[in-house]
Amino acid sequence: MTLxxxxxxxxxLAGWLATEAGFIxxxxxxxxxxxxxxxxxxxxxxxxxxxxxxxxxxxVGFSFLMALEALARxxxxxxxxxxxxxxxxxxxxxxxxxxxxxxxxxxxxxQKRLVVDSKTELAFESSGAHRKLSxxxxxxxxxxRGKKGDIYxxxxxxxxxxxxxxxxxxxxxxxxxxxxTGCSTPLGRRGVFWEIAAEELRKYPHHTRQDVPxxxxxxxATDPRAAAHGAPDLTTEERVAQFGKPTIVEQFESxxxxxxxxxxxxxxxxxxxxxYPYDLxxxxxxxxxxxxxxxxxxxxxxxxxxxxxxxxxTRDRSELAVFEEYGGRFTCRLLRSYSEAPFGEQEADLRxxxxxxxxxxxxxxxxxxxxxxxxxxxxDFPQAVAESFTNEAKERWATDFKIxxxxxxxxxxxxxxxxxxxxxxxxxxxxxxxxxxxxxxxARGGHADRFWAVALACQRExxxxxxxxxxxxxxxxx
Numbered sequence: 487m488t489l490x491x492x493x494x495x496x497x498x499l500a501g502w503l504a505t506e507a508g509f510i511x512x513x514x515x516x517x518x519x520x521x522x523x524x525x526x527x528x529x530x531x532x533x534x535x536x537x538x539x540x541x542x543x544x545x546v547g548f549s550f551l552m553a554l555e556a557l558a559r560x561x562x563x564x565x566x567x568x569x570x571x572x573x574x575x576x577x578x579x580x581x582x583x584x585x586x587x588x589x590x591x592x593x594x595x596x597q598k599r600l601v602v603d604s605k606t607e608l609a610f611e612s613s614g615a616h617r618k619l620s621x622x623x624x625x626x627x628x629x630x631r632g633k634k635g636d637i638y639x640x641x642x643x644x645x646x647x648x649x650x651x652x653x654x655x656x657x658x659x660x661x662x663x664x665x666x667t668g669c670s671t672p673l674g675r676r677g678v679f680w681e682i683a684a685e686e687l688r689k690y691p692h693h694t695r696q697d698v699p700x701x702x703x704x705x706x707a708t709d710p711r712a713a714a715h716g717a718p719d720l721t722t723e724e725r726v727a728q729f730g731k732p733t734i735v736e737q738f739e740s741x742x743x744x745x746x747x748x749x750x751x752x753x754x755x756x757x758x759x760x761x762y763p764y765d766l767x768x769x770x771x772x773x774x775x776x777x778x779x780x781x782x783x784x785x786x787x788x789x790x791x792x793x794x795x796x797x798x799x800t801r802d803r804s805e806l807a808v809f810e811e812y813g814g815r816f817t818c819r820l821l822r823s824y825s826e827a828p829f830g831e832q833e834a835d836l837r838x839x840x841x842x843x844x845x846x847x848x849x850x851x852x853x854x855x856x857x858x859x860x861x862x863x864x865x866d867f868p869q870a871v872a873e874s875f876t877n878e879a880k881e882r883w884a885t886d887f888k889i890x891x892x893x894x895x896x897x898x899x900x901x902x903x904x905x906x907x908x909x910x911x912x913x914x915x916x917x918x919x920x921x922x923x924x925x926x927x928x929a930r931g932g933h934a935d936r937f938w939a940v941a942l943a944c945q946r947e948x949x950x951x952x953x954x955x956x957x958x959x960x961x962x963x964x
Contacts, residue, residue, distance in 0.1 A: 506531045509558040524710075526698045527551050535694035536659065540669040541683045541752045542698040543706075544938040548669050549577075552638045553584040553622075559636065560610050560620035561598055567635030569658075570624040570943055571651055573644045576902040578624040579605045580638070584621055597634045613733075629654025634662040643679040644902070646768045650716075655904040666835045672754045674764050674909075678755065680754050683803040701725060706734045722747055742910065742925070761884060761913045761923065763892045766891050767905055775899045778820045780806075781842040788812050790846040791819075794942025795934045797837065797856030804832055807939040808839070809896075816896045816944045821904070821936065833859050840867050849873050873942060877922050884940040885925040890944055900941075907934040 494645050497640035502508035507528055523531075527547060542548055544870050556568035572578040585608060589600065596700040601619070602609030608622045611940040623633060630637060637655045642648055647720050654667070659666050675686075681691045700706040701713035713729040720728065728739045738746050778784045784791075789812025798804045804824035809816045824832050837844060840863075852872035862871035865953035873879065898904060910936055925934035942943065 487632075496914055497810075504562060506555050506562070506621055509562060510554045512541070512684070513592060513596055514554060514588050516588055518591070521553070521554070521588075524703060526696070526702050530556060530696060532929050533696070534665075535692075536663060536665055537690075537693040538667040538669075538696070539679075539682055539693045540696045540698060543668060543700040543750045543752060544671050544704070545701045546698050546700070546706075548557055548698070550584055550638055551579065552589060552640065552667065552669065553581045553831075556581075556622045557585045557588055557640070560608075561592075561596065561624060564612055564614070564616040565621060566620040567633055567664075567862055568622050568638065569630045569633050569635060570622070570638045570640060571628070571630060571642075571655070572624065573641040573902075575626045578626050579805050581624045582606055582608055582622060586830060622886065627651060628750040634658050635664045636662065637666045638914060639666070639668045639670075641670045642668045643673040643677055644768075644905075645677075646771065647844075649678045652858065661846045672752060674748075675754045676763070676765060677757055683742055684754060686949060689737055695751050695877075699752050701729050706750075708900065722751065734862065745910070756930055759912055760909050761911045762888065762908050764905070764909060765887070767908050770894060771895050771898050771900045771905065773900050776898055777818065781820070781839050784808070784819045784843060787844065789841050792816075792846055792943050793839065793848045794847065794939040794944070796938040796942065797832075797851045797853075797859060798935055803934040805939040806836070806839075807936065807943045809940075809943045811944075814895060816890065818896075818898045818940075821899075821939075823936070829855075833862060836863060837866075840870070847871060847947070849945065851938070853877055857961050867957055875938075877920050880923045880938075881921050883938075883945050884913070886946045887941045891948075896944060904936060907937040908940075910934050912935055 488561060504795070507523065510531075519613065520841065522549065530538070530548075530551060540548060552570070556570070559566050559568060570581045581706045582605060589597065589608070597675065598612060598620070600608065601611045601623070606624045609619045612618045612620070623630075627647065629647075629651045631654065635658070637658055638652060639655060642652065645651055655666055658664065661705065668679055668682065671832035672680065672683075674680070675684070676912050681687050681693060682693055694781060699717070700709050701717040704710050707713045707729045708731055711731060713725070717725040717729055722738070726734055730738065734750070737750060741749065744755045744759070748755045748946055787810045789810050792811050793806065793808045796805045806820070806822040806824070807818070808820040810819050813930065824835075836850075840848065846869055848863070848867070849865060850870060850872055852858040853875040858916065860870070863870040864872045907925070911923055912925065914922055923936070
């Protein structure tokens with residue numbers, strides 16, 4: 487039997503449209519299509535708690551939902567302000583862009599007049615006598631100041647200064663009726679987002695919590711209603727097999743188990759297995775690091791250009807990392823992937839790199855399939871260095887990179903894939919008693935190939951050993 491919902495009167499309809507859920511589903515469209523909210527999205531909109539805390543899977547629609555809620559409140563309320571704090575500047579702009587597009591598609595009779603329209607702010611003027619403004623503001627990960635209203639901390643677990651942002655945000659709702667929303671995928675058992683979500687260190691009684699794993703989303707699960715009851719009692723492998731659509735099965739086969747559980751199941755994975763904890767990586771990332779699209783776009787360097795190239799072909803991608811070293815500090819200038827590209831194309835591109843830029847050193851993996859490529863370039867370019875990926879060499883590069891992170895001597899882009907690859911590196915002891923560094927191989931992502939390209943580029947340069955004496959480390963200039 488199919489049940490239909492019938493509005494009994496105009497008052498019922500008006501009352502429904504005066505709610506965020508009614509405004510969004512009754513009036514809003516996106517790309518010309520009506521917006522159909524998931525049950526967990528409706529639950530979020532109904533939550534009137536002062537502190538909303540959402541632990542979520544990636545790609546389940548919360549950034550979009552928060553932009554919709556902010557737009558609805560700006561139209562349903564007078565003098566309302568919604569402030570978005572995002573992981574980086576691009577994400578901050580995306581919230582405003584989403585709200586702007588949905589606003590454009592609103593029926594004219596329900597639109598407030600748009601009086602401020604920028605990449606990081608929208609302001610709407612009411613039609614009343616006092617012409618009050620309601621605003622949507624969006625900033626990268628920093629504590630908002632002096633802007634009372636609703637605060638949305640999107641992907642809070644990934645902020646470098648998460649505790650400072652959270653502390654500054656709580657002050658803004660002290661004297662207003664605003665809500666503070668923390669919404670994020672996990673990033674290890676660390677930081678203020680984990681502390682509040684898990685309450686393992688102490689209780690946070692005023693925060694309401696909502697968990698949204700992949701199996702609650704109709705785009706990922708074959709039967710979200712059945713999965714809501716049955717999936718929590720299954721193992722990850724079992725619920726993917728029973729409820730996962732092909733996109734989820736593909737992700738499961740392409741990620742290490744811990745990464746899949748963290749990114750898509752909302753699990754706070756113990757990061758003790760990683761050689762590079764997030765607290766070590768994140769302070770070395772910044773929105774200020776702008777990557778070039780091509781070698782010709784890299785500005786004239788003040789220091790030395792150093793690069794690393796990890797060779798892949800059939801199972802993995804080849805990865806190139808280009809850095810500028812100046813005053814003992816490495817700044818990332820370009821990252822490039824070569825997915826199943828013929829070796830001839832890879833070699834031609836590396837030759838162009840050497841011709842376009844004053845490269846002081848290009849370290850190339852010469853192990854296995856990379857041998858011919860490395861030998862060709864080393865023959866024609868004295869600054870090309872063929873590197874052997876032995877356990878001893880990888881231990882040296884991994885340790886050098888950790889020291890560089892600890893000393894804050896590297897600047898990398900705020901890129902989630904790069905951070906994830908660095909964090910994926912594990913230190914283990916082999917059956918032969920030797921130390922080995924590597925990441926679990928995935929179906930598509932190789933085994934942290936981009937990390938090794940970065941580590942090769944940023945290695946500490948050493949002189950060749952002299953006889954049987956002690957190795958002496960020197961800095962090679964030129």
